[in-house]
Amino acid sequence: MKIIGIIFMVIDHINIYLGGVLHLPLWVSLLGRFVAPLFIFFIIEGFYYTHSRQKYFWRLFIGGVLMYGINLLRNILTHNTTNPYTKQFDIFYLFQGQNIFMTLALVLLWIWILDTIIVNRLHVTNYFMLIIALIVIISFILISEGGPYELVMGLIFYLCRGNFKRISVGVMTFSLLLFVHALMSYFGQVDVGTLYQTLTFDDEYMMITVLPFIYLYNGQRGGSGQKWQKNLFYYFYPIHLIIIYILSTIF
Template sequence: MEKKLNSNHLKIIAIIAMTIDHAANLFYPSFPTQPLPIALHIIGRLTAPIMWFFIAEGYHYTHNIKKYLLRLGIFAIISHFAYCFAFGINFVPLKTGIFNQTSVMYPLFIAVLVLWFQDSEFRYKVLKHILIFVLVWSAFPADWSCIAVLVIIGIHRHRGDLKKQTLIMMLWVMLYAVVSFFFVNKVHGIIELFVILVYPLMKRYDGQRGKAKWLKWFFYIYYPAHLVVIGIIRIIMYGDTPILF
């Protein structure tokens, strides 16, 4: 298969899929078992694996890890409030539950922080492993939970081998799907497995960034901005009522 997709193409696909997925949450709250919302959420499964892949790539290519972490950290904080507003979640994490308490941007930030710790020299190795353990588990209440962190670590570790990256991703996602099936929402748990649909797209990735350098910053702006719009529409449609599960 000829490789014709650069990182910009894949990021645009991720943005479109994400918007479709979040619109499904808005217009069909609580993951109903109807064909249309299920189809929309399946399309939305393309977003997370593309984001995971390019976070790992970003870590590999960054010339300044501290600036990269700072950018992701600020992005995670802004996105927390936008995500909670969008779906009617209390801004104080864990106040109303342990699942979906903040956006997937927090695990992305944590994943890069963990990779940095893993590659850094620590005098006390036991302390290093404890810090990594705590950081990974700190992502548990977020969207995609610790799984996002563990998948990114696996993608980074097997860089250049798409089959191994996909296998590692699916093993962790299957665990997440099982937990979601039994403790969150059965339909949601099954739908998560459709992240595998990203594989044929990633096989077409040519390793190039593309000419539109502004697209990187567009995503940083678009993610919280579209969540704010969803939050406004949510309040107009339902009042200040949660719409996830």
């Protein structure tokens, strides 16, 4: 499933950065919407199966910091540091770019703290401090890649873990709300293009396509268990983005 996710992730990133050059149809953007929710699903599963949650978090967090560095370098070299609306330097544009590592790390940390609050009997002071931590982390998740959507999906997968019917209801309900939001964007505003253009741009409702993959998940680790398979995503993610970033600059 991770290999399938990686393949469609590459297609999605090619579409984002090279879609115009390659004249890809707008519907290509719909193909990869299941990828981030799928990796969020595996983050929740990994939360329970990993031998060390701390090491799991730090691997993702360090990967996120690395991606910030790659995005920073790219934006400086391409002079992509100015807000197009204010025409002023914007630190958020300085670090903008793909960084699912940081999103996964933050969602994992948020779920970890939430699980600690729910499962453990803590002193009231500790409860208060952890709740403050949850609120603070949310602010960082909201500005991370796909953060608001992936936080909701993470909550659904965590709260409904092991019950596909409940997961389906949660995912379908959230996707329906996002679809309604997309329709409201089309009918409630002027100069937003055609309905087709709107639904292929505001397309997060297609996260519903993650459900067949979750249904097929059997709780077992895929592959042969070799170390390179475990670490494939950590190496492949930054390398493929560097290549796509370079190609997008050339073309």
